[in-house]
Amino acid sequence: MDELPIGRRVAYWRGRRRMSQQVFADRLGKSKSWVDKVERGVRRLDKFSVIHDIADVLQVDAQLLLGHEPEPRNGGGSGVGRSEIAEIRAALERYDQVSAFFHQPPQPPDLAEVRKAVRHAWLTYQHAKGTALARSLPDLLRAAQAADAAYHGSELATESANLLGQVYQIASSSLRNLGELELSWLAADRAVTVAQRAGDELLAGVATFRVGMALLAMGRARPALEINVSVANRLAPACAGDARPGQLSVYGMLLLQGAMSAAKLGDSTTTQDLLSAAEDAAKLLGTDGNYYWSSFGPTNVLLHRVAAAVEMGEGRYAVTTHEQIGADGFAALVPERRVHHLLDMARGWAQVGDVHRAGEMLVAGDRLAPTELRSRPIAREILGDVLRRTHGEPPPAVCELAEQVGVGG
Numbered sequence: 001m002d003e004l005p006i007g008r009r010v011a012y013w014r015g016r017r018r019m020s021q022q023v024f025a026d027r028l029g030k031s032k033s034w035v036d037k038v039e040r041g042v043r044r045l046d047k048f049s050v051i052h053d054i055a056d057v058l059q060v061d062a063q064l065l066l067g068h069e070p071e072p073r074n075g076g077g078s079g080v081g082r083s084e085i086a087e088i089r090a091a092l093e094r095y096d097q098v099s100a101f102f103h104q105p106p107q108p109p110d111l112a113e114v115r116k117a118v119r120h121a122w123l124t125y126q127h128a129k130g131t132a133l134a135r136s137l138p139d140l141l142r143a144a145q146a147a148d149a150a151y152h153g154s155e156l157a158t159e160s161a162n163l164l165g166q167v168y169q170i171a172s173s174s175l176r177n178l179g180e181l182e183l184s185w186l187a188a189d190r191a192v193t194v195a196q197r198a199g200d201e202l203l204a205g206v207a208t209f210r211v212g213m214a215l216l217a218m219g220r221a222r223p224a225l226e227i228n229v230s231v232a233n234r235l236a237p238a239c240a241g242d243a244r245p246g247q248l249s250v251y252g253m254l255l256l257q258g259a260m261s262a263a264k265l266g267d268s269t270t271t272q273d274l275l276s277a278a279e280d281a282a283k284l285l286g287t288d289g290n291y292y293w294s295s296f297g298p299t300n301v302l303l304h305r306v307a308a309a310v311e312m313g314e315g316r317y318a319v320t321t322h323e324q325i326g327a328d329g330f331a332a333l334v335p336e337r338r339v340h341h342l343l344d345m346a347r348g349w350a351q352v353g354d355v356h357r358a359g360e361m362l363v364a365g366d367r368l369a370p371t372e373l374r375s376r377p378i379a380r381e382i383l384g385d386v387l388r389r390t391h392g393e394p395p396p397a398v399c400e401l402a403e404q405v406g407v408g409g
Helices: 006-016 021-028 032-039 048-058 082-092 096-100 111-126 130-150 157-177 181-198 201-217 221-235 245-264 268-285 298-311 315-322 327-332 335-351 355-368 370-375 377-389 396-405
Strands: none
Touching (some): 111 335, 130 157, 157 181, 157 201, 201 245, 221 245, 245 298, 298 327, 335 370, 335 377, 370 396
């Protein structure tokens, strides 16, 4: 990044924040043409005041745009830094399977220990403990990769591949939440390949919707829609009576991710069709479950209805749908899903002009899982928007959160 022209760095961070040139221009008070010329290097950025305004909109340190290391912030934050991300990247770059062709690992990992560690990692992720997960992921990746290489071709090959596929999925979701989208896509793509070796079509299905989530986060909504719907069709129950809970859960989550991709494309008809099909699957399931770590069920369908409405700019419908979610069902969901929904609702309230309620959603999310909320770039973006649009002094809790994460109004 440091060697890139400043315009390219602006384009990079705009993409990371999932802003179109038009949205970015509107928030900056400039024209779309001005933004395009800056990003292509046709127009120079030589005024620090303008660079500071851009950094404020993108919610990054101005020094990053200038190609320098930013000054470390005081206060809270997510606790996940560049060193943790670098370690995860290094672990993903290992190719133990290739090395195993040339020499046998000295001591294959104990699969029982790996299985226990994978379960713990899933629980850590779903309970929104992002910092702890990021710090443990490199060791878990190395252990699962080593086990897969060591047991390849043996009677334990299927289980070791299954465990590695799960670890890649955990890494993909964690990296996506941290804004490391290319790495997230890489881990999800690896998960699909390994799941095929594990011979588990549902594991492959879960891996597929994580590929779709990574693609969607990268702005690739069309391929995300296509891959989710394609695999969902393959996993669709032949008849309601024969559907297994795991199959319904994975099938339903693929439909929900397809709906989110369609919403991103502005295709309301496809969005509603996929949400309705997911709702039918949830009714067959009967209750909120967590098969294949999917958290799929009737409540999660409602959460995705809210998220899809927000994505299409229909804040009022999102607020109305939110009111249909039962308190008990919501409280029973894993914290990661609840934090995600509170972020969606913060966006929804902001869309209808109620920045006070938007701020309340952010504060509620921070109280539920502070490291999870603070690690997500979208949270910083929403918080900055709330601060800028608040008339007068923001509520103390919102000011405190902004100070903790280093966001200015």
